[in-house]
Amino acid sequence: MLPDTSEREVVGADDGQARAIAQSRAARRRRLAGINVVRVLLVVAVLGSWELAATHWIDPFYYSKPSAIWGRLVDWFTTGTSQGSIWTQIAVTLEEALIGFALGSVGGVVLGIVLGRSRFLSDVCAPFIKAANAIPRIILASLFVIWFGLGMSSKVATAFVLVFFAVFFNAFQGAREVDRNLVNNARILGASRMQVLTTIVVPSATSWILASLHSAFGFAIIGAVVGEYSGADKGLGLLINHAQGTFDSAGIYAGMIIITVIALLAEWLLTLLERRLLRWRPPASSLEAQI
Amino acid sequence: MPTQATPDGPAIELRGATKRFRSSSGGVHTAIRDLDLTVKSGEFVAVVGPTGCGKSTTLSLVSGLEPASEGQALVHGRPVVGIPEGVGYMFQNDAVLPWRSVLDNVATGPRYRGLTKRAAREKARDWVERVGLGGFESYYPHQLSGGMRKRVALAQTLVGEPSILLMDEPFSALDVQTRSLMQDELLRLWSGTGTARGAAVVFVTHDLEEAVVLGDRVVVMTAGPATVKASFDVPLERPRDAEEIRLTPEFLDIYREVWESLRGEVQITRERGAGNAA
């Protein structure tokens, strides 16, 4: 009765097909292995030549070298930093970033969707938002230290501002571009205004919002670190600031590496969340070929 | 089925309905002008007309999605303000929710109307079966063929047991075989023991054959701005078999008659198009 062309798995695939599938899998595995080998070689080459150059030709006082950075990392994690345990610094920065991220993305999503759905409000607010967005926001970090003091709130505020705008514009765009057809269909099916918002607008905007959350967490960490850099009593930014003060270039690199690892972990978590929330989307064809 | 204000009165009435749009160049574009149309309860009216003449606009007036600029739209004898109770509308373009499975798509309407998730799904499951999608409940729209998506949209609309069913070229994107299959199923669902029985249907189509196969009456619209040019009763017996009936002489007679009327309007539209292109 039904055309079963949409069956995703071919049931009872013949031998030829099975062989073709096995072959293409093997080819893919070989390709991936090749890529990974070259990657490792690249890293070894870069680090090795850096180490070599810093040992023989360039001044490691300015440029540091991989072994020194590694030593600093080990030192921080085993005996602690000049500001106390490294874990405390990481926890403090992470907490600031997370709070700023949460507040900023909730604020950005809510305001973005409200303005995206209301022509009047968005027309009223457009010039103010453009102006606010044009402010170099990093400078606000200094202002926030004056307003909120050296504690956590000034860093949260910096992270919030950076995250908010990144998320706001995407949520706004996402809410704007909702398919009119879907909204009309929902209205015909009996949806109230609120139901249209929650069941049509928000899910439509979700892919836009999630896309912005990826970069937004990076911004949250930048906000927290820059905030700490401008004045703080704890955190990774302070650590880096301190390393700079003592001309400890290995310390700066080490701080950078820790922040990068945190950002990558967060990125990975967000990707998992995205996969979960966007299950309904056709798998991007590039995913198969993705490296 | 929702109670009707005037049980014997017409289900749908358009009285001198006119709809104007502001065009992008700042002028005013009249999509339909002075249109009178009456559809009785339980009547299946097929509407044909040249492309762009204002067929979709006519449906949007009945559905309450757009207000008339002049004249009146009445549903069950009451002027249309907002979306009238008991109206189902299958849009020209796909309107299934891509982020919901087949079952949840069909359950959408009942959920909006306040049923619990469970009750809504129960109801939806029944309709998913009826449109022949049993076994595909958990599929997402992107995993379905175009014809299957149309079935989802059909179930989504029919689950609300509308007393008025507006359909805007619902099958035009389908291949010929699937289309006649869907036509048969629509007729079965509409006239059969289903709850859609007795719904007044306005079925817009480009396909004159489809119009004659399905309709009790075929309404021909003029080239835009649309008004009703002529209305033809289709004297074919029900139940009809969409495949078989096309070959009967009665079918060909009425087809020819309607085409005589429609041809002029299509000609006008074509010449306008050529004029625009020149």
Ligand SMILES: Nc1ncnc2c1ncn2[C@@H]1O[C@H](COP(=O)(O)OP(=O)(O)OP(=O)(O)O)[C@@H](O)[C@H]1O
């Ligand atoms: N929202 C709108 N704003 C401006 N013009 C519109 C709008 N909706 C429709 N029109 C215009 O009204 C006219 C009729 O449109 P409509 O969609 O009703 O045609 P149609 O008969 O359904 O055409 P088709 O058979 O191609 O679907 C067209 O010229 C179209 O450009």
Ligand SMILES: [Mg+2]
């Ligand atoms: Mg149309």
